[in-house]
Amino acid sequence: MDKIASLKxxxxxxxxxxxxxxxxxxxxxxxxxxxxMESRRRLFPVNPKETAIEGYKVxxxxxxxxxxxxxxxxxxxxxxxxxxxxxxxERGIPNYIIVAGGFGEVGAEGRDLEDRLKQLAKAHPINxxxxxxxxxxxxxxxxxxxxxxxxxxxxxxxGRVACIVQSGSVGVEALGYASNTGYGMRAFVGxxxxxxLDEVDFLHYFSQDEKTNCLGFYLENIEKGREFLSAAxxxxxxxxxxxLKAGMTHTAASAVSSxxxxxxxxxxxxxxxxxxxxxxxxYDDEEFCDATKVLSMLSGAxxxxxxxxxxxxxxxxxxxxxxxxxxxxAALVMAKLSEATKKRIKAATFPFTACENPVDITASATxxxxxxxxxxxxxxxxxxxxxxxxxxxxxxxxENLIDIIAEKIRxxxxxxxxxxxxxxxxxxxxxxxxxAGVAAYPSVGRAVRAARVLVERxxxxxxxxxxxxxxxx
Amino acid sequence: MDKIASLKxxxxxxxxxxxxxxxxxxxxxxxxxxxxMESRRRLFPVNPKETAIEGYKVxxxxxxxxxxxxxxxxxxxxxxxxxxxxxxxERGIPNYIIVAGGFGEVGAEGRDLEDRLKQLAKAHPINxxxxxxxxxxxxxxxxxxxxxxxxxxxxxxxGRVACIVQSGSVGVEALGYASNTGYGMRAFVGxxxxxxLDEVDFLHYFSQDEKTNCLGFYLENIEKGREFLSAAxxxxxxxxxxxLKAGMTHTAASAVSSxxxxxxxxxxxxxxxxxxxxxxxxYDDEEFCDATKVLSMLSGAxxxxxxxxxxxxxxxxxxxxxxxxxxxxAALVMAKLSEATKKRIKAATFPFTACENPVDITASATxxxxxxxxxxxxxxxxxxxxxxxxxxxxxxxxENLIDIIAEKIRxxxxxxxxxxxxxxxxxxxxxxxxxAGVAAYPSVGRAVRAARVLVERxxxxxxxxxxxxxxxx
Numbered sequence: 001m002d003k004i005a006s007l008k009x010x011x012x013x014x015x016x017x018x019x020x021x022x023x024x025x026x027x028x029x030x031x032x033x034x035x036x037m038e039s040r041r042r043l044f045p046v047n048p049k050e051t052a053i054e055g056y057k058v059x060x061x062x063x064x065x066x067x068x069x070x071x072x073x074x075x076x077x078x079x080x081x082x083x084x085x086x087x088x089x090e091r092g093i094p095n096y097i098i099v100a101g102g103f104g105e106v107g108a109e110g111r112d113l114e115d116r117l118k119q120l121a122k123a124h125p126i127n128x129x130x131x132x133x134x135x136x137x138x139x140x141x142x143x144x145x146x147x148x149x150x151x152x153x154x155x156x157x158x159g160r161v162a163c164i165v166q167s168g169s170v171g172v173e174a175l176g177y178a179s180n181t182g183y184g185m186r187a188f189v190g191x192x193x194x195x196x197l198d199e200v201d202f203l204h205y206f207s208q209d210e211k212t213n214c215l216g217f218y219l220e221n222i223e224k225g226r227e228f229l230s231a232a233x234x235x236x237x238x239x240x241x242x243x244l245k246a247g248m249t250h251t252a253a254s255a256v257s258s259x260x261x262x263x264x265x266x267x268x269x270x271x272x273x274x275x276x277x278x279x280x281x282x283y284d285d286e287e288f289c290d291a292t293k294v295l296s297m298l299s300g301a302x303x304x305x306x307x308x309x310x311x312x313x314x315x316x317x318x319x320x321x322x323x324x325x326x327x328x329x330a331a332l333v334m335a336k337l338s339e340a341t342k343k344r345i346k347a348a349t350f351p352f353t354a355c356e357n358p359v360d361i362t363a364s365a366t367x368x369x370x371x372x373x374x375x376x377x378x379x380x381x382x383x384x385x386x387x388x389x390x391x392x393x394x395x396x397x398x399e400n401l402i403d404i405i406a407e408k409i410r411x412x413x414x415x416x417x418x419x420x421x422x423x424x425x426x427x428x429x430x431x432x433x434x435x436a437g438v439a440a441y442p443s444v445g446r447a448v449r450a451a452r453v454l455v456e457r458x459x460x461x462x463x464x465x466x467x468x469x470x471x472x473x
Numbered sequence: 474m475d476k477i478a479s480l481k482x483x484x485x486x487x488x489x490x491x492x493x494x495x496x497x498x499x500x501x502x503x504x505x506x507x508x509x510m511e512s513r514r515r516l517f518p519v520n521p522k523e524t525a526i527e528g529y530k531v532x533x534x535x536x537x538x539x540x541x542x543x544x545x546x547x548x549x550x551x552x553x554x555x556x557x558x559x560x561x562x563e564r565g566i567p568n569y570i571i572v573a574g575g576f577g578e579v580g581a582e583g584r585d586l587e588d589r590l591k592q593l594a595k596a597h598p599i600n601x602x603x604x605x606x607x608x609x610x611x612x613x614x615x616x617x618x619x620x621x622x623x624x625x626x627x628x629x630x631x632g633r634v635a636c637i638v639q640s641g642s643v644g645v646e647a648l649g650y651a652s653n654t655g656y657g658m659r660a661f662v663g664x665x666x667x668x669x670l671d672e673v674d675f676l677h678y679f680s681q682d683e684k685t686n687c688l689g690f691y692l693e694n695i696e697k698g699r700e701f702l703s704a705a706x707x708x709x710x711x712x713x714x715x716x717l718k719a720g721m722t723h724t725a726a727s728a729v730s731s732x733x734x735x736x737x738x739x740x741x742x743x744x745x746x747x748x749x750x751x752x753x754x755x756y757d758d759e760e761f762c763d764a765t766k767v768l769s770m771l772s773g774a775x776x777x778x779x780x781x782x783x784x785x786x787x788x789x790x791x792x793x794x795x796x797x798x799x800x801x802x803a804a805l806v807m808a809k810l811s812e813a814t815k816k817r818i819k820a821a822t823f824p825f826t827a828c829e830n831p832v833d834i835t836a837s838a839t840x841x842x843x844x845x846x847x848x849x850x851x852x853x854x855x856x857x858x859x860x861x862x863x864x865x866x867x868x869x870x871x872e873n874l875i876d877i878i879a880e881k882i883r884x885x886x887x888x889x890x891x892x893x894x895x896x897x898x899x900x901x902x903x904x905x906x907x908x909a910g911v912a913a914y915p916s917v918g919r920a921v922r923a924a925r926v927l928v929e930r931x932x933x934x935x936x937x938x939x940x941x942x943x944x945x946x
Contacts, residue, residue, distance in 0.1 A: 101837075168836070169864060173896075177894065177896070283791075283918070284795070284916060314639070314641075318719045352580050363574070363641070363642065364574075391642060421649065423649030424900075426649075427900075
């Protein structure tokens with residue numbers, strides 16, 4: 001069986017054994033089991049001390065399990081987990097998620113245990129995710145083995161970002177963050193210590209997964225650098241690949257080493273390589289979520305000419321500052337609006353409207369004026385991308401603006417990014433925009449950064465396709 | 474009467490006339506009047522069409538007002554507002570807040586009206602704030618004339634930042650933003666079109682105000698550049714001065730001009746000048762709030778050696794990346810911890826704890842371990858500043874951590890900045906930290922940026938005091 005097919009059994013299993021399933025709602029084995037109860041898959045809890053959990057019959061040992069289990073989620077502590085894998089292999093189970101820490105990251109003794117897992121993975125036709133893995137979460141598949149609290153309510157169906165993260169804490173917090181403001185998650189995979197499965201395996205898998213349109217990695221080290229880069233480059237001709245690589249600096253690199261027990265590569269080398277191979281690098285979890293969000297929601301920008309629409313003059317000015325600021329990402333320029341566009345906007349708003357871009361329709365604007373001005377900008381051929389500054393303070397602006405903007409965006413190919421703030425309702429407003437299909441951000445800087453990421457992506461794809469074409473000729 | 478004393482009558486008035494006070498709860502004159510009802514000052518509503526509002530007797534005209542009114546808040550539309558000022562001057566009223574827009578920012582006709590106000594201000598011993606002013610808000614004084622919704626609940630008493638903002642929308646949103654996460658506001662002043670009072674007046678005022686320990690300005694243009702800079706420099710020897718100057722770039726500068734009807738200065742010139750005069754420049758409202766928050770809550774950092782404490786290894790690595798990254802603000806370095814510190818931390822946590830800074834006490838950490846490790850870092854003389862990464866996901870960490878960190882900070886002079894994330898509870902957690910006296914931020918990048926702002930501030934003050942000393946000798 002090829003790797004893709006075997007990973008499909010891991011990520012979309014029919015029969016799941018939970019080794020160490022527990023009655024307790026506090027224990028990891030109890031939490032994971034209850035999460036999986038919502039998966040509509042056949043579950044086989046194993047625990048010598050229990051006979052039934054939540055109405056499920058419990059097997060006393062691994063030998064009593066059926067022979068066609070697809071995945072064993074092992075919630076036992078380190079040493080017991082290794083023994084369980086050995087027994088499961090005898091039972092013919094092909095896939096494993098090992099939750100426990102206490103392996104390579106805690107010194108010599110743990111390293112020995114991890115080496116045993118490595119050898120098992122080498123000697124047998126199995127896949128091991130972890131140890132020290134946060135688990136997997138695929139909303140569309142109803143699969144969730146993540147034992148820590150993660151606010152998944154906003155990570156609704158039809159999400160298209162595959163997130164592959166090495167560190168547990170960063171993964172959980174990014175999940176929580178994303179769920180506050182709306183985020184379309186296709187899959188979340190916690191790599192943990194990578195004793196067997198690693199970023200390269202999941203890069204291959206999600207490159208070919210039809211439901212994924214953007215891949216994001218949080219990595220502290222990249223072991224098979226060459227393999228990862230060339231596979232990522234191939235992927236990047238079709239789907240954006242974003243990498244948050246922690247450990248840029250010398251001190252950070254040695255911190256990575258003590259955190260995961262592995263060496264982080266030299267940062268300059270990594271940075272140059274990522275760029276060359278068409279990978280978009282980000283520097284923290286906020287930027288990771290922001291970038292993957294815009295890349296999965298918008299398909300690109302034909303150029304870098306930005307129009308800004310605002311009812312709040314000051315923010316229009318600030319936004320222009322950010323657009324014209326030098327930045328290591330793609331350069332942006334303020335679009336020069338056509339005379340026809342200016343005329344249309346003035347007609348739709350006020351004779352004194354400042355139409356030079358940023359277009360400031362002032363706090364006297366209404367929903368209708370906003371809508372018609374946006375429409376004029378969408379139609380302007382000199383505009384590649386629009387940043388809408390949506391505020392609800394002006395008396396003529398209502399919350400209907402969300403639907404108005406969403407409808408305009410649905411009916412157009414031109415990318416539109418929204419910056420909005422709404423006091424304590426900001427997060428909720430951004431979430432509602434997300435539900436309506438609009439990529440929105442709560443600060444000028446982040447909205448403009450998202451625009452750069454999008455423009456950069458289009459340029460990367462163009463370059464990679466060009467290179468590919470040259471090679472073929 | 475000198476300017477400071479006359480501005481005190483504006484900002485802390487005993488008797489306030491509201492010209493255009495309204496029964497309607499929707500009209501500006503109704504909203505402002507009701508806000509002022511909570512001020513415990515004597516109010517004198519004026520409206521020819523009403524006899525009573527909310528139990529207050531209404532004067533039919535300005536002539537019927539008593540002679541010793543300190544402040545007239547004028548909520549009439551542009552032309553009527555100018556006429557009202559003329560009548561109020563006859564009545565001897567010294568201070569005015571003009572809320573209405575429709576002046577210099579809307580073209581020739583409005584400019585004429587604004588010129589009339591300018592001439593009145595020149596010809597008489599009065600102060601005019603505005604027109605197009607958002608109003609003033611001083612929580613300690615119970616004074617609030619801001620007509621738009623602003624979530625002021627978290628802007629509790631004893632706040633020490635004076636915010637002077639030119640643009641209404643930016644001011645309101647910054648207020649809303651600040652109130653989500655806790656922010657100590659001493660005063661908020663909306664400058665509006667600055668026909669009379671401007672940033673220089675309030676710079677002088679709040680420099681001398683004992684309750685203010687940090688001044689923040691959002692400016693789109695600086696007219697009396699030389700005066701502002703030299704006054705700011707003098708202030709900056711004692712209190713930090715932060716400026717958000719929109720309109721850096723060429724296009725942005727022309728947008729400013731159409732937004733406020735005034736010219737923005739050349740940006741490079743402004744940028745260089747601000748630096749030289751000890752002013753800390755920020756680039757958006759988020760950075761404005763972040764910087765003024767840390768500057769008002771912490772008194773400085775003796776040096777730039779940072780220690781990072783975390784229970785989430787990945788974030789420790791990312792934080793190190795940000796600390797060692799090049800930045801136009803003050804450079805930071807990772808502190809080298811003493812052997813005694815490492816020994817103390819290992820004794821308080823685990824023998825395998827990574828103590829090389831970032832100190833990663835792992836997800837097995839407890840409140841007590843966090844507390845003792847923080848204590849060890851505070852005592853280390855090689856550490857100038859600490860960034861605490863506080864997460865609540867580890868089972869041994871409880872919400873008590875907030876109080877634990879706060880107590881350590883209270884009992885020490887060493888500055889501590891917290892980075893925290895807590896899924897949908899993040900904002901609330903940051904607010905609770907604020908109430909406990911701790912400056913906290915929701916992203917690694919922002920926490921490290923705050924650290925840079927603080928280190929930069931200490932260096933600026935040292936330099937300015939040195940210069941002053943040299944001049945005196």
